Amino acid sequence: MNALGIYEKALPPKLNWEQKFNLVHDLGFNFLEFSIDESDERLQRLDWSKAQRSEFRQAMWKTNSRINTLMLSGHRRFPLGSADEHVREQSLEIMQKAIDLAVDLGIRNIQLAGYDVYYEPKTVQSHELFLENLQKCVDMAAKKLVMLSIETMDDPFLNSLTKISQVKTQIKSPWLQGYPDLGNISAWPENDVIVDLENNVDNIAAIHLKDTKKVTPTFKGQFKEVPFGEGDVDFLGCLKALVRLGYSGSYTVEMWTESAADPTTEIKQAKLFFDQLFKQVGIRQEALN
Numbered sequence: 474m475n476a477l478g479i480y481e482k483a484l485p486p487k488l489n490w491e492q493k494f495n496l497v498h499d500l501g502f503n504f505l506e507f508s509i510d511e512s513d514e515r516l517q518r519l520d521w522s523k524a525q526r527s528e529f530r531q532a533m534w535k536t537n538s539r540i541n542t543l544m545l546s547g548h549r550r551f552p553l554g555s556a557d558e559h560v561r562e563q564s565l566e567i568m569q570k571a572i573d574l575a576v577d578l579g580i581r582n583i584q585l586a587g588y589d590v591y592y593e594p595k596t597v598q599s600h601e602l603f604l605e606n607l608q609k610c611v612d613m614a615a616k617k618l619v620m621l622s623i624e625t626m627d628d629p630f631l632n633s634l635t636k637i638s639q640v641k642t643q644i645k646s647p648w649l650q651g652y653p654d655l656g657n658i659s660a661w662p663e664n665d666v667i668v669d670l671e672n673n674v675d676n677i678a679a680i681h682l683k684d685t686k687k688v689t690p691t692f693k694g695q696f697k698e699v700p701f702g703e704g705d706v707d708f709l710g711c712l713k714a715l716v717r718l719g720y721s722g723s724y725t726v727e728m729w730t731e732s733a734a735d736p737t738t739e740i741k742q743a744k745l746f747f748d749q750l751f752k753q754v755g756i757r758q759e760a761l762n
Contacts, residue, residue: 476503476723476759477747478541482510483728485736490529494536500740501748503759506725507540507580509571511550519570526577533578537762541723542582542622542652542679545571553610554589554603556596561606568610572619582620582678584652585610587631595630608644615648622652622678627685627696632661634673641676651676654727656683659706660694666707667714674718682708682747683727698729701746708747712754 479502484493497505509515521529533539551564575583589595589603614621623637631637637651651673659666670677684704688694695704726743730736751758 474757474759475721476541477751478502478504478506478723478725479740480506480544480725480727480729481508481731483726483730483736483740483743486731490532491536494532494538496737497538498536498761500737501744501758501761502726503761504539504541504723506727507543507578508546509543509567509574510546511548516547516567519567519574521574526574529578540578540580542584542725543571543575543578543580544584546586547571548586549588549591552588552590552593552599552603553606554599554601556590556593556599556602561602565606565609565613569613572614572617575619576617580619582622583614584679585621585623587623587626587637588628589630591628600630604640604643607640607649611644611646611649615646618648620648620650620678622650624652624681625654625657627657627660627694629661633658633664634669634676638673638676650678652679652681653677654681654683655708655711656681656685656699656704656706656727657696659711660685660687660696662688666711670711670714671718674715674720677720677722679723679725680715680720681727682724684708701743708750709753712750712756716754716756 479497509518547567548564551560551567553564555561571583589599611621623631626632634651634653641649658664658669684699684701684706686695686699687705728743730739733739
């Protein structure tokens with residue numbers, strides 16, 4: 474059986490944590506995926522007090538909930554490969570705080586955005602600085618037994634598990650793995666999605682379910698907010714391959730509906746979409762607590 478989760482940014486934002494956890498259960502998901510993005514509001518979570526962390530844990534335990542992954546996309550704003558030494562120092566500080574927060578909240582996996590830089594020009598130096606600082610991040614995480622998993626991105630730097638596996642030849646650690654986004658892998662024409670999964674299934678910590686539209690010579694692709702079933706991702710084929718390969722980890726439905734008029738209805742529709750696919754390929758969802 475596989476666990477199925479929902480991304481925090483899919484949920485109505487004005488709910489408190491207890492209400493969010495209860496909604497996750499009511500919608501039929503096993504867990505919530507927690508976000509630390511580049512906004513000041515969510516970056517401030519890294520500095521939660523002991524009392525705030527305790528309050529969050531109490532809400533999680535009271536509702537019999539869990540968080541499988543902390544999604545750390547804050548490195549888009551403070552990238553590990555930045556040409557600015559001060560920004561790189563901030564990126565490492567963010568990483569240490571995220572690891573400590575994960576330990577306090579009982580989160581075992583931190584998803585890293587696989588960008589060397591995002592808002593700066595990409596260079597050979599940005600690549601090298603990224604690897605240099607990623608090694609420091611892995612060393613930090615290993616000390617606390619927290620997994621770091623690199624997401625395949627909407628960016629050519631690390632847009633496949635094959636590229637992440639290449640990084641793993643440079644940074645040798647069981648605490649560094651891949652977090653494939655089936656949508657992102659599928660959008661890049663140079664990727665053979667099934668071969669990418671087959672060759673690297675032993676490096677997969679968890680999987681994102683997201684629809685996308687392919688990159689073409691005349692179209693830069695669409696990597697966010699593509700309704701499920703309206704994009705180019707062959708979910709049925711990908712899920713059949715993952716069943717064949719014996720993948721037993723978790724899946725997370727990635728959506729950005731927190732500002733939608735009726736996010737709950739949109740989440741229900743997405744859940745039904747994947748329930749039907751799971752039934753077709755023989756994936757059994759973990760029972761709800």
